[in-house]
Amino acid sequence: MKTTTRKPLASLIAGLVIGLASAQASAAPQLPPIPEVKGAAVADQGDFELKFSIGTTQAGAQYRGLEYFEKIVEERSGGHIQVKLFHSAQLGDDLQAVSSLQAGTLEMTAPSTSPLVGMLPEFAVFDLPFLFPTTEVADRVLDGEIGQKILANASGKGFVAIGWAENGYRQLTNKNKAVQSPDDLAGLKIRTMQNPIHIDIWRTLGANPTPMSFAELFTALEQGVVDGQENPWITISASRFNEVQPYAAETNHVYTPFITLVSERFWNKLPADYQQLIVEAAHDMAIYQRQVSRSLNGQLKAELKAAGMNISELTPEQVKVFQTKLQPVYDKWKEQIGTELLASILKES
Structure with missing residues (x-):
């Protein structure tokens, strides 16, 4: 006859406490609430449907911003513009979504600037390392005269560029060691996007840049095909990279915006008042989305640290060493990007 051993009460309580702590640690981040809609109602000028597609997930800051955009447009239009949201590249990745805008089969998208460099060469400026030392500088550039000029230059290729939001600062992770100086990168295989400036950044720092699809990245990290990303x-x-990457460095080495685009075919069908509503909604969305992005990044960094990730926070002096090392990247790309544009942005820093 098989006997059953009962766990002591103390063990049961201990298990309960551990389970509760685990549940608290994995609790959903606290996001800034979606604001109330500002602005007057817009008179009925016909019914329209607007599909808005993004590549990021439903859990991210970008989608949260889209939910506010939807609320603004539908409330202020009295429901005459219906917004349908699509996340996680359901309607295609960034480049596919832009192509759909040009074809008139999709009304709006908000890609990262990096994949669009082939179409809009001046967007390469956003791939330069340490261009925006703070988010305040990024906001000032994007929301000011420089950002508006870039939007105007980007429009007219089958889409209209109407605003900026935030993809954010990129940080480095790896499986081998803490990184606090360029010397620590020697020989490390770092996954990058298929982007020539990003490849130049890591090669100049002494690493071995390895372009790779994001979809393949976790497995590549897990199997040691690359050391970091x-x-x-x-x-x-x-992406749970901390499960296979014990080290991280808060480098803030590249700040990338999202750009809000509207299909030119759809735009030309809209009455002027509806066009203005879309622009105002995109502006309010961007302000809120940045708040969410910055709040979420701070909370998730703290959670990763609490879960055991070794995060190096670089001092200004350490950052300066990286910047000095990367000056050749600026020298190589400034002519192609445009010396005037680059100088105007650096002046804001």
């Missing part, structure tokens, strides 16, 4: 904290957390 770089992405914002939101992506690092959502």
Whole structure:
């Protein structure tokens, strides 16, 4: 006859406490609430449907911003513009979504600037390392005259560029060691996007840049095909890279915006008042989305640290060493990007 051993009460209580702590540690981040809609109602000028597609997930800051955009547009139009949201590249990745805008089969998208460099060469400026030392500088550039000029230059290729939001700062993770100086990168295989400036950044720092599809990245990290990767904290957390990358460095080495685009075919069908509503909604969305992005990044970084990730926070002096090492990247790319544009941004820093 088989006997059953009962666990002591103390063990049961201990297990309960551990389970509760684990549940608290994995609790959903606290996001800034979606604001109330500002602005007057817009008179009925016909009914329209607007599909808005993004490549990031439903759990990210970008989708939260889209929910506010939807609320603004539908409330202020009295429901005459219906917004349908699509996340996680359900309607295609960034480049596919932009192609759909040009074809008139999709109304809006908000890609990262990096994949669009082939179409819009001046967007390469956003891939330069340490261009925006703070988020305040990024906001000032993007929301000011420089950002508006870039939007105007980007429009007219089958889409209209109407605003900026935030993808955020990229951070470095790796499996081998803490990184606090360029010397620590020697020989490390770092996954990068298929982007020539990003490849130049890591090669100049002494690493071995390895372009690779994001879809392949976790398995490549797990199997040691590459030693490290770089992405914002939101992506690092959502992709569970900390499970195979014990080390991280808060380098803030590249700040990437999202750009809000509207299909030119759809735009030309809209009455002027509806066009203005879309622009105002995109502006309010961007302000809120940045708040969410920065709040979420801070919380997720703290969670990764609490879960055991070794995070190096670089001092200004350490950052300066990286910047000095990367000056050749600026020298190589400034002519192609445009010396005037680059100088105007650096002046804001």
